[in-house]
Amino acid sequence: MFNKLLTLITKGEHERFFDNVEKINAFVSTTDNFLELLLQIGTIPESIAHDSTGEKLFAKASDAVLSRAFRELGLKSTVLSERGDAADVIAQSHIFGYTLVADAKTFRMSRTAKNQKDFKV
Secondary structure (H helix, E strand, O other), X not given: OHHHXXXXXXXXXXXXXXXXXXXXXXXXXXXXXXXXXXXHOOEOOOOOOOOOHHHHHHHHHHHHHHHHHHHHOOEEEEEOOOOOOOOOEEEEEOOOOOEEEEOOOOEOHHHHHHOHHHOOO
16 A cells, blocks of 8 residues: 555655645555555655655654544644645544644655654654
C-alpha cells in the first residue's frame, strides 16, 4: 500500500500540484490497509529528491494520513490547503465540540541521524 502511495506521488511530480493533492487525499481516505500507511508515513524515502515537488506531495500525504487517523478516532477532520504559517489539519469532536489543529511531521533518516536536535517525539 505504501508503495502505491509512493507511485502516486512520483507520477504526480509532473502534473498540477493541487490536483495531485486531491488524488493523494482520495487514496488515503479510501485505502483498506490504512495501518500500513500510518506505520510508514513518518520517514521520507531517499528516492524522493530533497526540496522537490515529490517531497511536498509526500508532506501532503502525511497530512492526509494524520487527518484519516483523526477520523478513525471519531473526530471530524480535514486537510487544510493553505501554505505557510497555517496548520495542516483541523479536527473537531462531534460530541464535545472541541477543535484542535495539527501539523504532521516527516523526516529523512539520513538527516535525523546527523542532526539529533531535529528529532522530535
